[in-house]
Structure formats: C-alpha cells, structure tokens
Amino acid sequence: MEKIKTNPAPFDVDAVRRDFPMLATELDGKPLVYLDNAATTHKPRAVIDRIVKFESEQYAPVRRGSYRLGEAATEMFEDVRKKVAAFINAGDHRQIVFTSGATQSINLVAHSFGKRLLAGDEIIISNMEHHANTVPWQMLRDEKGCVLRVIPVNDDGTLSMEGYAKLLGPKTKLVAITQASNVLGTVNPIKEIVKMARSVGAKVLVDGAQSVPHMRIDVREMDCDFLAFSGHKIYAPNGVGVLFGKYDVLESMPPYVTGGDMINTVTLERATFAKPPGRFEAGTPAASQVIGLGAALEYVNGLGMEKIAAHEQSLLEYGTRVLSGVKGLRIIGNAPHKAAIISFWLEAAHPHDVITIIDQDNVAVRGGHHCAQPVMDRFKVPATTRASFSFYNKYEEIDALAENLQKVIKVFG
Ligand code: PMP
Numbered sequence: 001m002e003k004i005k006t007n008p009a010p011f012d013v014d015a016v017r018r019d020f021p022m023l024a025t026e027l028d029g030k031p032l033v034y035l036d037n038a039a040t041t042h043k044p045r046a047v048i049d050r051i052v053k054f055e056s057e058q059y060a061p062v063r064r065g066s067y068r069l070g071e072a073a074t075e076m077f078e079d080v081r082k083k084v085a086a087f088i089n090a091g092d093h094r095q096i097v098f099t100s101g102a103t104q105s106i107n108l109v110a111h112s113f114g115k116r117l118l119a120g121d122e123i124i125i126s127n128m129e130h131h132a133n134t135v136p137w138q139m140l141r142d143e144k145g146c147v148l149r150v151i152p153v154n155d156d157g158t159l160s161m162e163g164y165a166k167l168l169g170p171k172t173k174l175v176a177i178t179q180a181s182n183v184l185g186t187v188n189p190i191k192e193i194v195k196m197a198r199s200v201g202a203k204v205l206v207d208g209a210q211s212v213p214h215m216r217i218d219v220r221e222m223d224c225d226f227l228a229f230s231g232h233k234i235y236a237p238n239g240v241g242v243l244f245g246k247y248d249v250l251e252s253m254p255p256y257v258t259g260g261d262m263i264n265t266v267t268l269e270r271a272t273f274a275k276p277p278g279r280f281e282a283g284t285p286a287a288s289q290v291i292g293l294g295a296a297l298e299y300v301n302g303l304g305m306e307k308i309a310a311h312e313q314s315l316l317e318y319g320t321r322v323l324s325g326v327k328g329l330r331i332i333g334n335a336p337h338k339a340a341i342i343s344f345w346l347e348a349a350h351p352h353d354v355i356t357i358i359d360q361d362n363v364a365v366r367g368g369h370h371c372a373q374p375v376m377d378r379f380k381v382p383a384t385t386r387a388s389f390s391f392y393n394k395y396e397e398i399d400a401l402a403e404n405l406q407k408v409i410k411v412f413g
Pocket of ligand 1: 130178207
C-alpha cells in the first residue's frame, strides 16, 4: 500500500498516552486500540487522582450551608462552574447548570422551556440528530400539539441550508440542532443557523455532545440560547453534564425536576423557586463527578483545544485516506467540515460482525445505529461501523483498524 504522509502531532502523543491508564491495558496480550471516543472517552490520571483526593480527603455535602469542610467542598464545586463558563466563554457562571449529561440537559429544555409552547408552535430539528435530541421533541409535540419540522441532510452529509431556510417561519419557536453529528461527523454552521433563527425570533439549542470535546467553543460568538454536553465524552466521569443557557432565557423558565435545593421557600401550600442555576439543580448534586469535570477541563486546557483539534483533524484526514483504500468500504458522511468521526459500510459484513472480528485484536470501534436511526434511514443502511478519534490516538491505530478490516474481508469476502 502507498505510504500516506502524516503531519507530526503538535504535542508528544506517546507522553500524553502515558497519562491515560486505560490506554496501557491489554486483553489476551493485545494492546487496546481505542477508536470509540464518540461513545465515551478515557480519563487521564489527573482526573482520577482529583476524584480520589476529593473522595478521600475533602468529601462533604455541597451547598448545604454547614461546617468548614462543607463550605470548602461547595467552593470547589462552584469553582468548576466558573471553569465551565470560561471553557465555553459563557461570561457569567450563573448560566451553567450541572446535569447528569447531554440527554438530561436537552430534556430539561424540552420540559421547562417547552412548557410554554402552544399548539401549532413549531420546533425544528435535523435529520442527523441523536435520539437525545429527537425523542424529547417528539414527546413535546404529542403533548402540546406542536409541529416538529426536520431539516434535510444532503448526500454528502451536510445540512441542507436551503431546506432550513424554507422551514423557518413566524411560528418557529425553537431550533434544536447538533453542532457535530455523532454518525456523519458533519460540523454544522451554528453561527449562521442562529442568525437565521433570530430573523424569525426563534431560540436555538445546540447539542454540543460531539463538538465541545473537540474544538474551541464560544457560546457568545455562536449566540446560541442553549448548549448541552456530557462530561464523559470530555475525559471526565459519567453522570455529569452541562446545560448552558442565556441567563434571561433560563430566568424565564419554570423548574423541571423539583425538590431540595431548587427553592427559596416552601410552605405546606406552595413553594417559591430559586434563581438559575439553582432552580434547575434539585437534589444532592454529583459533587465528585463535577470535581472530576473541573480536572478534565484543566487537562484539555493544558494541551490546548487548538492543538487537540489540529491533531484530531490530521487523524481524520489520514483515516479517511486509509479507509477509502479498503475494498468495498463506503464512508457515510463526507462533509467538508467534519469532527474526527468516520462511519462506514463495509460490503463484506454487517457492522456487528465487523466489530466482533476486530475485537479479537482488541480494536474497539462501534457498530450499530449509534442512537441515530433517522440518519441511518436517510442513508439507507441498517447500521454503520464507526471509528472516532481523540487527541490520544495514533496513526498506527488507524493502520491496525485497516489491517483488521482486511481480515474481515478475508473471512466474509
Ligand atoms: N447528542 C449526541 C450528538 C451524542 O453523540 C450523544 C451521545 N452519544 C448524546 C447527545 C447523548 O449524550 P449522553 O448519553 O452522554 O447524555
């Protein structure tokens, strides 16, 4: 095979890999080749150690006004809110709501912002959304009698901006759109999407689950009303996520989950509610996970989001060229601007067979519908195999994937 030129990474990838204990693991004597980063990412030692320190030396109830330990834990917890705000350039940390993940962040908006919508109001999503940004809007449509409109996707995996323009109208109340597709990799032009939504007075929710970990995000520049993302896709623990919301929009929204911590006063008759973000954070928060998220953001900031994006884009370019050379392999999603995700259909075998065979060599990629069945239908495939890269991946791992696909072809072809 012809040797494909590679760009040197803007940091020492081997040194970075040594920060991630999971990347040094083996199964049956075979090193882990982890190319499933769109599903979830591994944690650097700095995140693991930070959680262990919090749990073993600093743990106390947060936000429960108590003794010094509790106050210190609360300060650490609130400090992460400021870190998140700075990370996405939100300006005001009161615009950061901690949730359990992108799914809950989107559901929060559907249940709370959605409460105000009326029959006939229109919500726009796209044909490339994750189920987390599809099902909540279908439920709201059925409950309220809203109209759900869907932006078509072009053959190359780009969003049809003409299609979007046609859907916008005076009844459009919300556009809920992914910034990066977890199947196609397509990065959507959010600034333009927001600008167009503004022309009809609609709000915009951006699903940032696949973008926030991989590119510099500036919510003020994008001018979106909401941004949702998950901790576990950005090297933080499971069970924590973020909803950014413009303060005036959050302030206008009723509570979603109710209970402790989200109130001002409660009598047996009624309750008054706290201002955001507290209004949306009922119950004892996932403090250790939030602390871990803070450490994860420090870690990626240390590497630099621009450098992370540059290396991942080089992996994407290399992976696209290498995989295009595999016989009978069709890449699904060829937009000019993509996150480092390559979904493909291999003529020789179903994705479930592909992943089972290459798993024998401890190569981890995902096979299935990726919780995005409407986009599978759009491209007329039941499933795809998906390789998704992180800054800790190496070109050699892509070679290992390609060699394993040759084995699959030999078995089935
Ligand atoms: N949106 C997109 C684009 C995703 O890829 C995912 C996770 N695969 C989600 C939303 C949901 O994230 P979580 O499961 O962490 O809530």
